[in-house]
Amino acid sequence: MKNRLRVLRAERGWSQGDLADRLQVSRQSVNAIETGRYDPSLPLAFRIAELFDLRIEDVFTSPSRETEG
């Protein structure tokens, strides 16, 4: 699933490790989510969105809308 994770953490000057620590997950997990290889569960997606003070759809692109725009 496409997402803006890389951009969002870059805006804050966070490394993948920094984000992983804040989410209490491994850096490996952050990398897999960021590169779209792994789609997080809904609870983790909420945690990610809440960390950036955004809505889930502001972080992740709905697969059904990926071809739009």
Next chain:
Amino acid sequence: MARYQSPAARRYIKSLATLMIAYGFTLFGVGAFFTNHPGVQHPIAYVLGVLPAVPLILVFVAIGRFLQDEPDEYRRLLLTRQALVATGFMLSVATIWGFLENFGLVPHVYAYYGAVLWFGGLGLGSLVNALLEPRASEA
């Protein structure tokens, strides 16, 4: 930055190390007993004969516990895939060997080699994970 490791992961690694040491001691001790008492049929011999299997069975329990307790869902996915590859590998080799043995083409092997194959399969599963989930360099 230190790599994040959950309490569940630390407990899992500690359990594996402890169980492998226990397995080594148990196997050595029980092996020595049966070498010194060949052909023993006493009920206690059956208990002793089962002992080396216990740490190996507890490894399966430790893996199950880790999958239950690990908060990092991606790591749970990786270990689940690893275990599935190990299971498929072990069952495939056992099935092939069973047919070959049935047709008298290979010698009989003890069933506990199934566990050995499964642990070997975990290594194979780790390789599959490395191929499917290449670690991209940090951006």
